[in-house]
Amino acid sequence: MRNNRLGCLSGTGIAAALAAILVIAGYAYVRGGLMYNPGPLSTQGAQLLGGVTSHAEIGGECQACHTAPWEEATMTDRCVVCHTNIAEQMRNAATVHGTLFENDPSLECRHCHPEHRGATAPLTVMDEVPFPHEVVGFSLIAHQFTAAGEPFACDDCHQSDITTFALETCDACHRQMDLGFMTAHHLSFGSGCLDCHDGVDRLGSNFDHSIFSFQLTGKHADVACVQCHVNARSTVDFAAAPLDCYSCHQQDDAHSGRFGTACAACHSPSDWNDASFDHNLSNFPLTGAHVNVACENCHAGGQFQGLSTACASCHAEPAFHAGLFGTECAACHSTSAWTPAQFNGSHRFPLNHGGGATCATCHPASFTTYTCYACHEHEEGEVREEHLDEGINNFQNCMACHPNGEKD
């Protein structure tokens, strides 16, 4: 009855072992490798890849994903048979997968994409692999530590699924940090944080606006961003802010549009009142007495363009001209002063007569009359005496006999 065999190698023991092998082999034959399944495969997926939309649909075909230890191929080689788009990404360093494989060529898909964890379990887990987060458009350079000083964990922002991100997550933390700012910021620029923020630029108080063509000088430096960037919801919107004055300042225009829309021609950003129009750039440079004339004197009624530059459009010919000089004022007058004027017109009588004479010397009453008296040689008594001696009675009309002012 006794023997040296192990107790288990009894007849019933061997029979049971054989039966067990048969059952297992039979099950394997009918159901494939399902009995080795360490957990349900994912049922997630919307795209048709390799004829299925989820791993669960090929659950029994272990070799669809698994390679034998003695095979050359790896599981990654199996993955890309269906996931051809990922295979392309793996060769392109501009993509997440490309960067990951460039950083670590020994990486396999399964290092980040575990399976057999349940039908709805996340298919991406980045516990072990340093994820090049900037490749997805948001750098973690400014998100190294939480407000509490703890290193950020993936699930601080991503909750259960690392491939999705809820914008409310930004809001939840940043409201705790500064409720007032965030409330105002939301009202000004909306809630699409990622449309402007890439994790690198804070775009806040230490944002350097001078890198753009529109420099914030003068009073522009004190203006709230939203004043110019109205309803901006993305960096594209921000860049589209108008550069011309009038787009923002139309309502500030004290000239009601009469000066046109090029405010900067007269105004600077330092102050509206500090206007400095260079009239000399116009076709009517202001010289002499014109410099001190109030704008409105010429530009009455708010008309600044298209005014005549003719003197007579402002200056009527004075009565004492007796209509003799016409309206070409500038022929005799300068803008410095009306007097003295330099008569440059035609004059019947030599103007150099007597020397140092002014108009009034000969024309004391009006320009229509003249007198030769009142000069040292032309006392009326002497003139009468001299002319009567010569028998000339008509001596009052000097010019009749002395057109050149000469004696003979």
Next chain:
Amino acid sequence: MLRGNRELWLAFLAMILITGFYGLVMVLTREIPPASELFGHGLGIIGFVLMLMTETLYSLRKRSRSVKWGRMANWLQFHIFTGLVGPFMVLLHTSWKFNGIAGVTTLFTVIIVVSGFIGRYIFTRIPRTMDGLEIEGTLSQEALKQARRLLALWHTIHIPIGMVLFISAFVHIGAALYYATFLK
């Protein structure tokens, strides 16, 4: 009583220590130790080795005639100790998932432990020396005969369960090596 059940108390103590360690790992890693990682995998491997020892060592000693190392009673105590601690470690190795062949293996592990307990109490009904030889004359012939019959019946059931358990365990180990350990 304590002395008589020393192996049970030692096994109990070992299980408490292992449970404490398991709890510590769970707190530190904030997860149930997975079957595939260092701690969980170690539990499975050591637990299985203990179960394998349970299955073979006592049986070998019992059937060895030329060399007689140690007393049978001590071997039985060791058999009971490993037969409790091994399956307990294997149970912790499961990470409380009982899918497929691994789940079947766990089921048979539980069954074999229960069966072992039953067998132990049938076995002790027959008075023996420290070397395991039956002491005749203390029981009535009728009682002895009944006890022997019961023990034989128990053997007929216990051994096939053990065989099924080990077959499924080996398949599980093979699959684990193929699909996980040597994963590429």
